[in-house]
Amino acid sequence: MSDFKKLSEYVEKGNRNEAKKLTQELLAAGHPPLKIVEEGLVPGMSAIGEKFKNNQVFVPEMLIAARAMKECMAILEPLLVKAGIKPKYTAVIGTVQGDL
Template sequence: MSTTLVEMSEFLQKGRVKNVKELIQKALDEGIAPKTILEEGLLSGMSVVGEKFKKNEVFVPEVLIAARAMNAGTTMLKPYLVQEGVESKGTVVIGTVKGDLHDIGKNIVKMMMEGKGLNVIDLGVDVSAEQYVTAAKENDADIIACSTLLTTTMGEIKNVVDLVKAEGIRAKVMIGGAPVTQDFCDSVNADSYTPDAATAADVALSFCL
């Protein structure tokens, strides 16, 4: 692999926005394809962060600064990717369920999914079943990802699953959040429960392949 991309990945893991942007420009000047820069410079760096996060080797602040660097990089690279006709690996509609305003867990899952090359549409917090389904239809989403932190709003997940089935859309429903368990996932017939953000991103990617 190009040393520029290796350096880019390392700076991304440290959350160094300025260095990442400089190295993207350097890589473009060296004639490296935008898709290669994305995958081997940016996404590979975020993937390392995801694995370390899963193993408790890095924590929430480190994930956030790495994701900020990745976002700065992908924003800079976007026009070149569009020009090259690079497509995302899949589409996810994500949100925190109706009645719940917590978003940090959802945001970390979103960042991890983007780090896998997925296109993630963030509906924010307090999202109703109808909003999830409408967005999934409009974007032909592969996945609907529901987050909740509150025991009081867990029931909303069942409303989302039921509406997805009733509307007959193809999106898989993934769920997560502090009070959610595999037993709960089974009881509401969701497609997947994952205990952490990095695993959620891995499973989401597997659903899209």
């Protein structure tokens, strides 16, 4: 199994410590930060998102996976900024007044 696949699985399962460790190992091995995001982190979040859509997991599992990705992004984001890589999208999240 490739390291990117492992990283994807760590994110999907919310294994923050292993995900951070592997992110640092991939950087040390010379992999570009954007490749780590696109081939490791995003597929993990996509997989957990698909499971959520199919009612196989629920909000807590999504949040745990998101925390794992966020911690990895904390490592990668300064490197992405330094390389001049800009975000592709901006997400806006909100609720209807009185919904919560």
